[in-house]
Amino acid sequence: MQRPPDGHGEAVGFKSLSHIWIDDLERALRHLYDPVELRRSPLLSLLGLDTRERPVQALQERLIAAIESLRPDASVPAQANAWRFYHILNQRYIEQFTQQDIANSLALSPRQVRRLYRQALQALADVAFINCT
Secondary structure: OOOOOOOOOOOOOOOHHHHHHEEEEHHHOOOOHHHHHHHHHHHHHOOOOOOOHHHHHHHHHHHHHHHOOOOOOOOOOOOOOHHHHHHHHHHHHOOOOOHHHHHHHHHHOHHHHHHHHHHHHHHHHHHHHHHHO
């Protein structure tokens, strides 16, 4: 057990740290266009952006770039989950679509979008974390 470096307070195991990371990531994505909230994000220090001249802008750019990095190659079939992950995250956070709008645009049920969203968020966390090292 160890104490997380981001001030969450409780001692947690390694698996729980990834949930904290994903929670922080999701919170930052929800506030992607809100500089006041992003300024409070623990991701600024976790990603080493807190020392930048414009840390909030750097975080916005990093999050958008991470989503864009999930865009599959054109050779990937349109119905592949890789495309669905990209579209779900792009439409939800960059384009600010509602969950129902995303479901409609992808011809999926809202329930299926919710399931795919969790997987997409994990894929994004993997990319964002790898890019910060």
